[in-house]
Amino acid sequence: MDELYLDNIDEFVNDHNKIVTYKWLSLTLGVHVNTAKQMLYHYLEHKRKESSPQLHATYLVSGKLEDKGQTCHKVSVVREDQLEDFKSKMSLIVSIHVYSVHKALLKDSGPLYGVDYDAVKDNLQSCSRYSAIRCANAVPVSAVELQQVQEIQQAPSVPERTTSAVNGNAKPSSKPQRGIMGMFANKSAPKNQDNSKDVKSEPKEDSSMTEALKSKPAPKSGPMANLFGPQTTKKPDKPVKKEQEAQLPIALEPQHQSPTPEEEQQPAAVQPQKEAKTDSRSKTKRKEESDSEEEKMGKKKRRRIKRPEPDVSDEDIIPDSPSQVKISEPSPKKEPEYVQYSHVSSETKIRKRRRVLKSRNFLDEEGCIVTEKGYVSESYSETDDDFQSTKQAPRDNIKAKVTSSSKDNEKKTQKTSSASSNKGTKQASIMGFFQKK
């Protein structure tokens, strides 16, 4: 190996005042990482002998560390001045090598990441070209194989969906959760997944679920179920739901980048959709709502993919029609508009609705009209608005559907809404966050 590399590194470090990490060096010079590490080491030694302007270095130390009786394998980037100290703490040192060389003394490790970022990004497809980590089994799937797998996944999903629609009420235990999940969350119902995954997801779902909780269908049921596992209260539903939705788009994003078979199903599943809302409650109205909800969810989901922020309330309002903005305000709306957008309103209030799953259960027995009101009134109560405003909203609905029974229902809803508003006082502080929107 000629000595040119010393000049190269010298130029980078001294003239350009760069932070030279071994990874950056290997990508820049096109050499194996171990060669780069040795280059840096020789350069350091060379410069230190010459006693030229002071250079600083960081080292990567990996080895075994005894920590309170437990042995763990620790890999750390340490500054040179802390190196000896760190080495003495380790029980067994597996490897030490130079991580980076630079003129400035770095106060924190942030820039070390930033340095490699662009170099790795430019070489994203082959960033492990010079790496020392290899796995013989890890071979990228060829395009042909990928297509085959996709076709296989899509083919069974179509018949599965239709059969599940028929059998919707047959499996109450796992379906309720799936139905709810299908409404809110991931469009790709578990039925679309492999059978093996279904088997896995069902026991997971059953074990981790309470009535109010929903877990995501597999494959997301794994991490999500753990999320829900310890939770038994219904209140954390909403923030957890937000997390789900946030994780949803984040999880869905990779499907655009690196299509794997299961992830490919999701966009396929998103579109034809409707079956997934097999409601365990088997309320026809609910089903209709959920149908339209899911459409909206689909739209929102796609939007969320673009903007994967946990704060959904803005997204609820912005992508949908402007009238929905009014719906979220505690003011009486025009009846036809209100009725027309009742589906939409319940959709926009998906987040809030999740919070008040309990109340939804109450309203089931009372009929479809009441359920709509139930959603509305309780969403208002969640935002801790005046109780009078909740009365106004149901009244608007009543004008549209004039029946005497509806007034009875109204009273009941007001009772339930008062009940929920009492509970809502506890939730008010959390919902107050939404109110500020």
Add this chain to the structure above:
Amino acid sequence: MTTLTRQDLNFGQVVADILCEFLEVAIHLILYVREVYPSGIFQKRKKYNVPVQMSCHPELNQYIQDTLHCVKPLIEKNDAEKVVVVIMDKEHHPVERFVFEISQPPLLSISSDMLLSHVEQLLRAFILKISVCDAVLNNNPPGCSFTVLVHTRDAATRNMEKVQVIKDFPWIVADEQEVQMKEPRLIPLKSMTSDIVKMQLYVEERAQKT
């Protein structure tokens, strides 16, 4: 290929937003790297996909935000020539000046979808350069404070005085003492050229700091 002119205010606002976000991160980072404030108030956060140090102190953050809020309209109209972060010693004599020279081309042309990610990459490089500026600068004396100066083109400040952007946050004309520095040494740090903005960062350092 879209060609927008400066009259397209929306785009001007976008550019101003990008620059002000960047300046906020840069100011925080300068305060961290030059140890103007103790490092305990800083917290690692993410910007442009790299970790940066931002302060948690609410008043400091508010001050920086208010400052940039006032600077933003100047950048929108391309009136701001330079934004300078001045670090001063106890006697309020400047010891270091981080100068961001900003210029925007009159005819903005967005040539590709990659524009913003390209700009992000360039700004990332700025952040990185500020992180290592320690190497080329001497240490500051203890007890330093900082301020932000804006050099504007023409008479833009007259408009600023007329319309006070934020109440109780007045901008005053800087006095000579803060602007001029004795025996400055110029150290260029980074420069960038992109479709939407041209920026240069250099440091003027006083030869004798203590």
